[in-house]
Amino acid sequence: xxxxxxxxGQVLTSRTGDRNLSQPVKTKCSCGKPLEETVLxxxxxxxxxxxxxxxxxxxxxxxxxxxxARKTKAARMRQSLSKVIPPLFAxxxxxxxxxxxxxxxxxxxxKTGLVLFGPVGRGKSFALCALAxxxxxxxKKVVRVSYEMLCLQIRDTYKQGSRLTELDVIRxxxxxxxxxxxxxxxxxxxxxNESDFSNRTIFVLLDSRLEAxxxxxxxxxxxxxxxxASFDERIASRLGLFKWIGIGGEDKRK
Numbered sequence: 001x002x003x004x005x006x007x008x009g010q011v012l013t014s015r016t017g018d019r020n021l022s023q024p025v026k027t028k029c030s031c032g033k034p035l036e037e038t039v040l041x042x043x044x045x046x047x048x049x050x051x052x053x054x055x056x057x058x059x060x061x062x063x064x065x066x067x068x069a070r071k072t073k074a075a076r077m078r079q080s081l082s083k084v085i086p087p088l089f090a091x092x093x094x095x096x097x098x099x100x101x102x103x104x105x106x107x108x109x110x111k112t113g114l115v116l117f118g119p120v121g122r123g124k125s126f127a128l129c130a131l132a133x134x135x136x137x138x139x140k141k142v143v144r145v146s147y148e149m150l151c152l153q154i155r156d157t158y159k160q161g162s163r164l165t166e167l168d169v170i171r172x173x174x175x176x177x178x179x180x181x182x183x184x185x186x187x188x189x190x191x192x193n194e195s196d197f198s199n200r201t202i203f204v205l206l207d208s209r210l211e212a213x214x215x216x217x218x219x220x221x222x223x224x225x226x227x228x229a230s231f232d233e234r235i236a237s238r239l240g241l242f243k244w245i246g247i248g249g250e251d252k253r254k
Contacts, residue, residue, distance in 0.1 A: 029053055080136050084144045084180075085129045092129035104245050105131050113179075113215035114243040117223060121251035124219040128180050131217060135178045143173050144180040147202075148187055154201060170201070174208045181205075184220045185227045194230050202231065206238045218242070 029035055029050035036047045049057070085092060094102050105127060108114040116124040132142050150169070157164045173179050184202070188194055194202075209216050220227050224244050228236035 077137070081133060084132050084136060084142050089126055089129035092126050092133060094130045094134050097127060097130060101127065106134075108215060108217070108243050109241075110215055111213040112210065112241045112243070113217050114245055115184075115218045115220065115224070115227075115239065116245050116247055117220050117227070118247035119251070120221055121253040122247040122249055123252055124247055125182055127247070128182065128217055128219055132178070132180055140177040141175075142178045142180065143176040144182065145173065146182040146186075147184045150181070151187060151198065151201060154197075170205060173205060174212075177214060179205070179209060179214070179216045181216065181218045184218050185222045185230050186220075188230055190222060190226050192230070194232075199232050199235060203235055203238075206235065210238060210241065216242075 027035055027046075031050060031053055033050040033052065035050060037044055038047070047054070094105070097105070105114070116127060118124060128144070132144055135142050150173075153169050154166050156162060157166055157169060185194070187198055206216065222230065224239075228239055231239070
C-alpha cells in the first residue's frame with residue numbers, strides 16, 4: 001500500500017504534531033461527539049475537539065480577552081483620574097452639584113474657559129474637580145495645579161544644578177486639553193499688585209492657551225475687580241474673555 005493508505009494508527013495525528021503510536025487514536029471529543037479529520041498535504045490530522053466545543057472555546061477566549069481589555073481600560077482611567085483629582089475630592093462628580101451649577105459649569109466657552117470666584121470654602125475646588133472628571137472620562141488630557149505651587153515649581157528651576165527650565169514646567173500646562181488653575185491671586189493680598197514674575201508666568205500660560213483655543217478653568221477667592229487689578233492690563237484684558245461664575249453660600253469646611 002502507498003503512504004496515503006496506511007492504517008489509521010500509523011497516520012492519524014493531533015494538531016500539536018505526530019501522535020505517539022503506542023497510544024490509542026482519539027476519535028471522540030470530551031463531549032462524546034465524533035472528531036473531524038482534515039487531510040492536508042497528504043497527511044491526515046485529527047481535530048482536538050468537535051466544532052461545537054471549538055466554537056465554545058473561541059467564544060470563551062474572546063469574552064475573556066474582552067473582560068481583560070475592560071479591566072485594563074478601567075485601571076488606566078483610574079490612574080488618569082488619580083493624577084488630577086486628589087483624594088479629598090475623589091467623590092467629586094457633576095451629578096453631585098445642583099442642576100443650575102452643573103449647567104453653569106458646562107456652559108463655558110470652549111475656546112477660553114471660565115473663572116469660579118467666591119470666598120473660601122464655597123466648593124470651587126470641588127466643582128472644578130468634578131469638571132476635571134467630566135473631561136477625563138471623555139479622554140481629554142487635564143492638568144490641575146494650584147497657582148502658588150506652580151510659582152514654587154518654577155522658582156525651583158532657578159536653583160543651581162537644576163536640570164529643568166521654566167518652559168519644562170509650564171509646557172505640559174500649555175499643551176494639555178484642559179488646564180485647571182486653583183487659587184489664582186493667592187500670592188498677594190487684596191489691593192496689592194502681583195510681582196513681575198507672577199505677571200509673566202500667568203501671561204505666558206493664558207496667552208499661549210488662548211491662541212491655541214484651549215480652555216482654562218480658574219478658581220480665585222478674589223472678586224473679578226480685585227483679581228484684574230492685581231495683574232497688569234494685558235492679563236486683565238485676557239481674563240475679561242472668560243465666563244465668570246460667582247459661588248456663595250456658607251463655608252462648607254465649617
